[in-house]
Structure formats: structure tokens, C-alpha cells
Amino acid sequence: MRTKKSPSRLVAFTDAVVAIAITLLVLPLTDLVAEGAKENLSAPELIADHKWQIYSFLLSFVVIARLWLSHHQLFEKVGTHSRWLIRWNMVWLLFIVVLPFQTEMTAVFNGDRFAVGFYIAVVLASEICLAAMEFMVYRDPELATEPGAVSRQDVIGSAVTGAILLLALLLAVFVPDVYSYSLLLLVIPNTHKRFVRRRNEKRVAEKATEAA
Template sequence: MGGVRTRQGLERLVFFSDAVVAIAITLLVLPLAEGVPEAVARHASSVEVISENLPAIFVFLLSFAVIAQFWRAHHQLFERIDDYRRPLVLWNLLWLLTIVLLPFVTEMAGSFGGDDRFAPVFYIAVVLGSSVCLSVLTLIARANPDIAAGPGAITGRLVAEAVSTTVLLAIALVVTVVVPGARYYSLLLLLLLPAVSTVRRRTAPRS
């Protein structure tokens, strides 16, 4: 990272990140696919394959949406970056670690029942970790205008969205730990993001 940095190096970083995300989002469906031959072997109906796996299907869809949203935010950020530094690469690798973990925690979430308290806490903690990494990446790009695509490329709105998501996920984690019945429903706090953005725009000083 301390040597020559080229545009090709940045493109390889982005392509590698996209490939890891694509593999992770594909792995989400494998546990559901593996359940089909098992259902056939015990002569279960096709409807039972769905009805017996509703919790797993719910968590699959949740994780798909989470990874898709994080990829969108990552893509949006790197569209505004023209160069890179060592901290950016390291935090991007940490972000990819959280993405790779999501299929694992998704399988845990779908396999353990409602009495298990650790699975939802672990799941939301991993999602929070991913959001923290994206927030740090955004702040690094904001603090280093020389790596941005141009003046003002890393806007305050971009930073606010990343940090707001992290704060809401931190609150969701606390709620899940403190309130046993909250489980994954605490992630509904993310629905407050549009309201947070609206308040921020109204209270921001006008130029």
C-alpha cells in the first residue's frame, strides 16, 4: 500500500469486493436448497418444504436485503473514490469479513428457535459491524479529499446516512439484548432512516 497506487489497483479492490459480496449473497440460499432432497426422502409435500422452513426463508430474505443494501452503500461510496490508501483497504477487508460471516449467522438464525437469545444478538452484532466498517470507510474518504473523485464528492449527506444507519443498528442491538422478545424485530428501527434524513435536512444550515 505504501508503493505505487494505480487506477487499476482501485478497480481490482472494487472487483474483489463485488465478487466476495456476490458469493456471500449466493451462499444464503444453499441451506434452503439442501432441504429439498431431505424433504423428498421423507416423502414430504412441496408445500411442506415451504411451510416447515418459514423461519429460515424469513431470515434468508432479511439477509439478502441486508447484503444488497450494504453493497448499494459500498457501491455508492466507491463511485466517488478515485484513489486509495492503506486504511481504506484494511477497513474494506474488515467490511468483507462481516459480509462473509452473514451466511453463517443467517444459518444460525434460521436453525435456532425462538427460545435462543444468542442467535439474534450475534446476527445483529455482525450487521452492526458491517455498518461500522462502511461508516469508517466513508469517514476516511471524507477526511482525505485527495482520494475522492472531486471536491465535495463525499457529501455530508453520505456521511450522515452511514452514521445514522450505524447508530440505529447499535440501538437495535441494545434492544435485542435487553428485551428478549424483540429478536429480529428490533431491525425495524431502520425504518426510521427516512425520518432521520428528513430531520437532518430541515435542521441543516442553508447555504
């Protein structure tokens, strides 16, 4: 039996890093305002000329928010931490803090295939880290707040998420004229997880009703 170590400090540190990363996304857009003023652009012209940068910002905001939400939901089920859980969490943070750089690269190169593929690869890598942490908690009940906190369906859901992101990466790399739209697949993965979670909650509620 391992000594219980609260993950609260790890979660607080992680939340702070994610907050900084998601804030950094907007800084390149603020620079565009000064540049537009120097070029005597009107506000609509500024937005029209830099719509890809704005799109990249909004997409990355949603992506980081989705990744943080998945991390938050996982660590609500974590009662203690291990050395390997901390290591995987730090690798996950590495990919999170890289995303503002990838966002700017995608925006500057106007959806270049390599830039888009690199962007999706970073998101896929962060999702793999989340899946690894989830699998660790699933395999080691002592890490969880209670037995069965992370279910087999949760692990399968993470695998499906990884498959969707891998599909997005393959589209970005190998399919001409579609690669830029493959970025839209990055906002889909949480949908099936919510469906599985609600279905499991419904089953638990039904069993509790039958037992009563």
C-alpha cells in the first residue's frame, strides 16, 4: 500500500501552466492591431487580411480548453500520484506550452501542409499522454479516488480519440486540398467521451434504482 499523496499541488501547477499557454495565444493578435494602424487599415480590413490568424487562435483556444477539460476530468478521479504519473503529466505540459508556437506557425504560413501536420501531431502527442495517464490509473487502483473510478470504457474512449486525431494527421499529410480542413477534427473527440460517460452514469443510476 503506497502512502497517499494528494495530487492537488500537481493539479494547481498544471492549471497555471495551461492558463499561461492559453493566454499566450492572443498576443500575436494584439500585435496585428499596431501593424494594421501603421498600414492605415480599417478594422474590417484588418480582420479580413488576418482571418487565418484569427481562425488559428480560436481553434487553438478550443483545443487547449478541450485538453484541459479532459485532464481535469481525469484528475478528479486521481486520489494520489506516482513518479510516472508526474512524468507523463510533465510531458503533457510540454506539448501544451508548444501549442502557441504551433498556432503562430500555422497562422503565418497560412495553413501550410507541414505546419498543419506538425500542429496536429502535437495535439495527438498530448492526447497520447492523457491516455497513458488514464491507463495508469485504470491499471493501478491505488492511484484512483475509489475502485473503478476509471473504467474500461474510459480507456476505450481515449483510444478512439487517438484514432480520430491520427485520421486528422493522415488527412493533413497525405490528402491534397483537404489538409487545412482536417484541423476541424480536433474539436470532435470529446463528443463520444461525453456520450459514453452519460451512458455509464445512466446504467449506474438504473442499477441503484433496481437495488433499492
